[in-house]
Amino acid sequence: MSRIAPIRPLCGLALATLLLAAFPAGAGAAGGSTRARAGSYPAENSRPRRITARAARARHGHRRAKPRGPVVHGNALRALLAFEAMQRYYYIAGSGLYAGEPFSYLWPFSQALASTVSLAHVPALSRAFRKEVNARLVGLRSYLDNDNSGEPEGTFTSTLPAFDGSAAPPTGPGGTKYYDDNDWVGIEMMRTYELTHEAGALGYAEGIMAFEMAGWSSNPALPCPGGIPFSNSAENGDRNTVTTAPAAELGLLLYRATHNSQYLQFALTAYQWVRTCLLLPSSLYADHIRNGAVVPTVWSYNQGTMIGAGTLLYQLTGNGEYLYQARQTARAALEYFTPARLFVETPFFPSVYFRNLMYLDSVTHDPPGARLAQGYVNYAWQYDRRANNLFVGGSPATAQLLVQASIAQIYALLATPASTYF
Numbered sequence: 001m002s003r004i005a006p007i008r009p010l011c012g013l014a015l016a017t018l019l020l021a022a023f024p025a026g027a028g029a030a031g032g033s034t035r036a037r038a039g040s041y042p043a044e045n046s047r048p049r050r051i052t053a054r055a056a057r058a059r060h061g062h063r064r065a066k067p068r069g070p071v072v073h074g075n076a077l078r079a080l081l082a083f084e085a086m087q088r089y090y091y092i093a094g095s096g097l098y099a100g101e102p103f104s105y106l107w108p109f110s111q112a113l114a115s116t117v118s119l120a121h122v123p124a125l126s127r128a129f130r131k132e133v134n135a136r137l138v139g140l141r142s143y144l145d146n147d148n149s150g151e152p153e154g155t156f157t158s159t160l161p162a163f164d165g166s167a168a169p170p171t172g173p174g175g176t177k178y179y180d181d182n183d184w185v186g187i188e189m190m191r192t193y194e195l196t197h198e199a200g201a202l203g204y205a206e207g208i209m210a211f212e213m214a215g216w217s218s219n220p221a222l223p224c225p226g227g228i229p230f231s232n233s234a235e236n237g238d239r240n241t242v243t244t245a246p247a248a249e250l251g252l253l254l255y256r257a258t259h260n261s262q263y264l265q266f267a268l269t270a271y272q273w274v275r276t277c278l279l280l281p282s283s284l285y286a287d288h289i290r291n292g293a294v295v296p297t298v299w300s301y302n303q304g305t306m307i308g309a310g311t312l313l314y315q316l317t318g319n320g321e322y323l324y325q326a327r328q329t330a331r332a333a334l335e336y337f338t339p340a341r342l343f344v345e346t347p348f349f350p351s352v353y354f355r356n357l358m359y360l361d362s363v364t365h366d367p368p369g370a371r372l373a374q375g376y377v378n379y380a381w382q383y384d385r386r387a388n389n390l391f392v393g394g395s396p397a398t399a400q401l402l403v404q405a406s407i408a409q410i411y412a413l414l415a416t417p418a419s420t421y422f
Contacts, residue, residue, distance in 0.1 A: 046104040046401030048089035048390055070124040072415075075374075078381060079411035083119055085389035086112065086404040096139030103167045104401050106143050110184040111348060111405035113140065117191050118412035121420040126195075133192060137200070140185065142171040149174030158232040162211040165231075177232045179215055182208045183246035187422070190253040194420075202257065209254055212247040213266055223292035224277040228270070230288070240288040241278050244270045245305035252312040253422055264316065271309050275325070283332035300345060301352035303333040308356035311363055312422060326360050333357070334368060342376060347393055347406035350376055355413055355421050362418035370414060377410050 072080055090098045090112075098104040098112055113136045120129035145168035146161040162182050168174040186208035193201040215228050217239055227239030228247055251267030254260065278286045280296060285306055287297045310326030313319065333353070342350050354376070357369035384391045384407075386399070393403040413421065 046090055046098055046100045046108050048399045049099045070128065072122065072124050074415065075377075075411045076122045076124065076415035078377070079115075079119055079122070079408050079415055080125065081389050082391065082404060082408035082411060083115055086115070086401065086408060089388070089390060089399070090401045090404065095142075096135055096137075097142060097167065097171075098139075098401055100401075103142070103172055106163055106165050106178070106181045106185070108400070108402040108405060109139065109143070110181055110188065111351070111402055111409065112136065113188050114184065114351075115405045115409040115412060117188050117195070118409050118416065120195060121191075121416040122412060123416075130196070133196070137192075140204075142167045144168060145174050145177070148177075151175075155234055156232045157229070157234055157236075158211060158215050160211045160214050161207060162232075163208070177211070179212060179228050179231065179243040180240065180246060182211060183243065183250055186212075186250040187246065187253065190250065190257065191420070191422070193257065205250065205254060206258075209247075209250055209263065209266075212243075212250065216270075224273075224289060226269070226273040227277065227289065238288045238290050239277075241274050241285045241302040242287070242299075242305065244274050245285075245302065245309050248274075248309040249305060249312060249422065252309065252316055256312075256316060267309070267313070271306070271313060274306060282336070283328055284336060285329070298336070299349050300333065300337050300342060301349040303329055303337070304353035304356035307333070307360050308422065311356070311360045315363070323363070327364065330357060330360055334372075339375075339379075343379075347380070347391075347403050347410075351406040351410050351413075354410055358413065359418050359421045373410055373414055377407060377414070380407055 090104070092099055092103070095103075098109060100108075104112075116129065116132045116136050119125050120133050122129075140163070143163040143166075144161065145164045148156050148159055149164065149169055156177070158177070162177045163185055164172075164174040165176050165178050165181060166172045166174060186205045189201045189205040189208070192198070193205065212228060215232065217225065217227050217229060219225060222239075228243040230236050230238040230240050230243060248267040248270040251263040251270065255263040255267065274285060277289060278294060280286055280298070282298075284298045285302045286294050287299060287302060288295050307326045307329050310322045310329070314323035314326065337353070342353075350373075354369060354373035358373065361367055361369045380391055384393065384397070386392065390399040391403050391407045392399050394400070
């Protein structure tokens with residue numbers, strides 16, 4: 001099965017009327033195509049579990065419960081409502097895991113983790129969400145694979161411990177490890193470490209970084225040698241922006257926390273490889289290299305991760321060239337990614353794009369990122385949300401864990417300082 005990202009249908013007049021004021025002048029309709037993530041990966045499979053009326057009564061009681069806990073408003077409230085719906089319809093109580101076949105893949109799980117960590121940074125929710133963060137860490141352990149699921153040597157190019165794309169044995173079948181999914185987990189582990197100062201989160205992040213660094217494609221015979229492959233499957237030959245740029249971000253976060261210069265050096269190497277091998281004349285970054293050729297497809301999250309890596313490099317080295325490069329990418333991305341283009345992508349891609357763009361904005365004191373993100377989720381709230389607070393995406397539109405977690409995350413990011421994003 002291909003690793004397919006669900007595509008959101010455009011809603012013509014509704015899209016235009018709601019978003020014209022929120023997005024840059026001149027944003028108009030633009031083409032988009034179904035985005036199949038490079039490499040082999042099972043399709044995102046997490047659909048909401050059916051909850052019967054009896055189960056709902058048993059869960060909530062016949063009487064309306066009095067509100068408990070902190071009172072939140074605006075973006076924080078909408079983030080909380082989206083999160084609560086995610087937990088109600090996807091979470092398998094007591095397991096730490098989310099529903100799938102039978103459990104979700106690591107990709108959507110990583111975004112449920114990201115939304116949890118983001119909500120834990122909302123000041124009014126921080127104490128209550130410490131337990132939720134701990135529950136996600138329990139679930140995350142089910143994906144940790146120390147021996148490549150017992151597969152024969154040669155099936156995988158890396159035998160280092162990391163997180164499988166599916167729950168690892170004995171919980172699930174395990175299998176291929178995806179470098180980008182491990183990147184997302186590693187970044188959230190660093191955000192968790194900054195929040196809790198618990199050594200376990202830092203240890204997870206350092207283990208993932210070792211996996212990423214060992215995956216570097218150092219074969220000098222390759223066209224444009226270097227980069228991180230899409231997965232550790234021996235059949236995979238792609239090297240991607242989405243694997244290499246987030247690894248640079250993770251390396252920089254680890255360097256900031258540990259002062260280990262090896263992390264900084266790897267981040268510099270990874271960042272420069274993407275600029276050398278995948279930067280297009282448009283100042284946007286292509287998706288990947290396959291069979292020696294650059295595949296020029298552009299997606300918002302690839303621009304976002306390079307914007308974020310450049311911003312972090314500037315902060316940690318003081319070299320203004322990196323900030324200039326981040327702003328150059330941001331200008332090109334703001335021009336290219338019109339409302340129509342962003343709404344064709346699965347919400348996961350814009351969630352990464354907005355986070356990194358708003359992080360740059362916090363350094364340059366230029367506010368377009370937050371305005372764009374706000375317009376995006378306002379549209380989703382009005383047109384993509386169902387009565388049970390589940391969000392839908394794709395064609396035909398369906399509720400999915402990846403969609404729900406991404407929307408919850410964007411709302412949470414809008415309710416927290418950008419300094420907590422990385």
